[in-house]
Amino acid sequence: MDEQKVLSIKGLLDDTPEEYLSHKEKYENSIRKSVLFYKTLHSTEDENMSVDEKTKLNFRNIVTSAIFKDNSPFMLHNSMFIPTIMGQGTDEQREYWMKRAKNMEIIGTYAQTELGHGTFIRGLETQATYDPDTEEFVLHSPVLSSYKWWPGGLAHTANYCIVMARLYIKGKSHGIHPFMVQIRDEETHMPLPGIKLGEIGAKLGFNTVNNGFLGFENHRISRDRMLMKNAQVLKDGTFVAGSNSKLTYGTMVYVRVLIVSNMANMLAKAVTIALRYSAIRRQSQPKPDEPEPQILDYVTQQHKLFIAIASSHAFYMNAMWLWEIYYSVSLQLASGKLDNLPELHALACCLKPLSTIDATAMIEKCRLACGGHGYMLSANLAQTYGLATAAYTYEGENTVLLLQAARSLVKAWVGHVKGRPLKGTMAYLAGDSTVKAWDGSIDGIIQSFKVVAIRKISSVVKILQDYEKSGLSPEDAWNKASVFLTAASEAHGRAVLLSVYKSEMDKRAAVLSPPLRKVLLQLVDLYVTYWALEKVGDMLLYASITDKDVDELQRRYIELLAAIRPNAVGLVDAFDFRDEILNSTLGAYDGRAYERLMEEAMKSPLNAEPVNQTFHKYLKPFMRGKL
Ligand SMILES: CCCCCCCCC/C=C/C(=O)SCCNC(=O)CCNC(=O)[C@H](O)C(C)(C)COP(=O)(O)OP(=O)(O)OC[C@H]1O[C@@H](n2cnc3c(N)ncnc32)[C@H](O)[C@@H]1OP(=O)(O)O
Numbered sequence: 001m002d003e004q005k006v007l008s009i010k011g012l013l014d015d016t017p018e019e020y021l022s023h024k025e026k027y028e029n030s031i032r033k034s035v036l037f038y039k040t041l042h043s044t045e046d047e048n049m050s051v052d053e054k055t056k057l058n059f060r061n062i063v064t065s066a067i068f069k070d071n072s073p074f075m076l077h078n079s080m081f082i083p084t085i086m087g088q089g090t091d092e093q094r095e096y097w098m099k100r101a102k103n104m105e106i107i108g109t110y111a112q113t114e115l116g117h118g119t120f121i122r123g124l125e126t127q128a129t130y131d132p133d134t135e136e137f138v139l140h141s142p143v144l145s146s147y148k149w150w151p152g153g154l155a156h157t158a159n160y161c162i163v164m165a166r167l168y169i170k171g172k173s174h175g176i177h178p179f180m181v182q183i184r185d186e187e188t189h190m191p192l193p194g195i196k197l198g199e200i201g202a203k204l205g206f207n208t209v210n211n212g213f214l215g216f217e218n219h220r221i222s223r224d225r226m227l228m229k230n231a232q233v234l235k236d237g238t239f240v241a242g243s244n245s246k247l248t249y250g251t252m253v254y255v256r257v258l259i260v261s262n263m264a265n266m267l268a269k270a271v272t273i274a275l276r277y278s279a280i281r282r283q284s285q286p287k288p289d290e291p292e293p294q295i296l297d298y299v300t301q302q303h304k305l306f307i308a309i310a311s312s313h314a315f316y317m318n319a320m321w322l323w324e325i326y327y328s329v330s331l332q333l334a335s336g337k338l339d340n341l342p343e344l345h346a347l348a349c350c351l352k353p354l355s356t357i358d359a360t361a362m363i364e365k366c367r368l369a370c371g372g373h374g375y376m377l378s379a380n381l382a383q384t385y386g387l388a389t390a391a392y393t394y395e396g397e398n399t400v401l402l403l404q405a406a407r408s409l410v411k412a413w414v415g416h417v418k419g420r421p422l423k424g425t426m427a428y429l430a431g432d433s434t435v436k437a438w439d440g441s442i443d444g445i446i447q448s449f450k451v452v453a454i455r456k457i458s459s460v461v462k463i464l465q466d467y468e469k470s471g472l473s474p475e476d477a478w479n480k481a482s483v484f485l486t487a488a489s490e491a492h493g494r495a496v497l498l499s500v501y502k503s504e505m506d507k508r509a510a511v512l513s514p515p516l517r518k519v520l521l522q523l524v525d526l527y528v529t530y531w532a533l534e535k536v537g538d539m540l541l542y543a544s545i546t547d548k549d550v551d552e553l554q555r556r557y558i559e560l561l562a563a564i565r566p567n568a569v570g571l572v573d574a575f576d577f578r579d580e581i582l583n584s585t586l587g588a589y590d591g592r593a594y595e596r597l598m599e600e601a602m603k604s605p606l607n608a609e610p611v612n613q614t615f616h617k618y619l620k621p622f623m624r625g626k627l
Pocket residue numbers: 062063066075076079110112113118119120121122152246249250252253255258259261262341342345393394395396397400404407408411
């Protein structure tokens with residue numbers, strides 16, 4: 001990266017650590033850094049790029065911005081505002097709005113969630129009522145619960161937003177559709193008439209994303225502001241429905257795919273910090289006549305951390321694989337072919353939850369593996385956890401998405417039993433679900449995970465059918481069985497994660513140098529063995545593993561940890577995060593953790609003076625019995 005760009009990254013550094021800034025200063029500082037980031041690191045497309053190149057550039061920009069500035073007030077502009085224009089706008093609307101959005105002439109966000117509804121999109125209450133006399137939509141928030149609540153950048157940053165609102169024409173509801181709405185004056189940045197804007201307040205994390213609220217008081221927009229690729233409203237108010245009402249949900253599928261890659265990146269950052277720290281931290285004296293060992297030499301420490309390296313690789317491989325599927329389905333949708341959309345939706349509904357569940361848990365484990373210093377904000381592990389755990393909820397709360405995936409799995413299984421062919425990533429459900437003898441090879445274990453998924457899906461379908469036979473409605477049967485429906489989805493997702501990681505690594509292994517191939521395949525082996533041990537109950541129940549096999553698996557796992565240990569630091573160095581990006585006292589490349597901890601401590605405002613003014617004001621009188 002050229003020096004100019006490096007200098008600009010240094011500008012991303014905070015002279016005063018963010019934790020000592022006020023809520024307002026944090027936001028203002030983040031705007032400063034986001035502008036700096038965009039001016040230097042954001043790659044802009046040129047006009048003669050193909051759609052293919054433009055789409056992939058946008059994907060790269062989002063991933064880069066996530067690496068460099070994952071809690072920027074501009075986050076939604078790139079990750080949802082632009083993709084919605086691309087996915088939901090007509091050619092003419094795309095032409096006009098993409099230019100303005102790409103050049104950052106306008107800054108947008110995506111306003112769907114309301115105070116009263118986040119998961120249940122069909123329950124959204126913001127109204128867009130068509131007025132054929134003026135050829136306008138009247139946007140209105142009828143009740144408090146209909147206020148848009150959460151959109152990133154909405155509070156003080158964006159001047160435009162995509163509003164997902166319920167379309168009414170002549171009193172009839174036509175469902176939820178996307179509307180391009182200017183919310184602030186482009187010159188003064190004041191909220192436009194009939195628009196109430198504000199910030200929703202401090203959060204567990206993401207405190208510089210500027211999440212806001214938005215209420216409408218009969219605010220009018222012209223007809224051409226409804227994004228009309230998938231459904232149209234003609235001048236006279238005729239509604240023309242799209243081929244599939246779920247096409248308006250397209251941006252969410254796109255972001256779910258993005259999130260899988262973002263989890264790979266977040267986990268890579270956290271394990272780089274924790275592992276580098278574990279290499280310099282020495283503690284305890286197991287052997288009296290020897291120096292204190294690196295904590296990285298404790299096998300329990302390796303158990304905490306090495307799986308995070310492998311998981312980051314697994315999420316990355318799955319994300320790239322899923323992105324290719326998303327991209328090909330998007331091209332099919334463009335030509336009106338919808339039949340692969342359900343599978344893409346189900347895949348995203350599995351991989352987004354599993355990658356966020358695993359990454360969140362493993363980032364927390366990285367923090368805990370650093371002992372007391374992991375608890376310092378200057379370690380940047382708590383903040384990384386805060387960012388990752390948000391993804392459990394946003395873009396489709398994980399339980400809800402796993403239930404969505406279960407919907408597809410149940411349909412596929414019932415169809416299979418009736419003789420309908422299974423396809424794509426569900427084809428394995430038609431496979432043999434009896435395991436004669438445990439096969440401890442990597443492929444054998446992955447096959448066992450597929451058997452577990454088949455058995456869990458078939459057994460939860462049986463529960464559903466028994467409930468319905470007993471007279472329960474399908475909805476009540478579904479709710480009663482929902483714990484095991486999510487378990488079936490998780491099993492399917494686990495089987496996909498494992499098999500895709502293995503197959504994608506096999507594809508790449510051929511071109512790797514033998515030493516690199518050996519190390520990367522050790523990580524695949526570790527990942528598969530780790531999960532077989534984590535899910536040993538399922539293996540015992542469905543995959544004929546014996547206690548002897550488990551004993552062998554445990555020994556193999558221990559040997560794998562030992563084999564990976566010599567390359568562990570090299571493996572996280574290979575993630576190649578600059579210190580400015582890790583932004584961690586514990587994870588810097590030079591390993592000077594103690595010096596950095598002290599340097600950061602001295603930046604605390606409290607250390608500006610040896611005696612704080614409260615001594616004379618409160619403590620001394622108190623201790624002298626005078627308060
Ligand atoms: C790098 C930086 C990081 C990226 C950084 C990103 C920062 C992000 C900041 C956060 C932004 C947000 O959160 S934006 C807001 C995100 N909100 C959400 O994701 C809301 C989640 N809720 C939903 O998606 C929906 O409500 C859902 C749960 C799917 C239910 O929808 P419905 O009720 O309309 O549909 P259902 O009745 O359940 O199902 C009807 C049928 O529709 C199908 N269906 C449902 N959704 C579908 C879909 N998306 N695509 C295709 N098909 C779909 C189902 O499979 C069913 O098919 P059949 O079974 O065949 O009938």
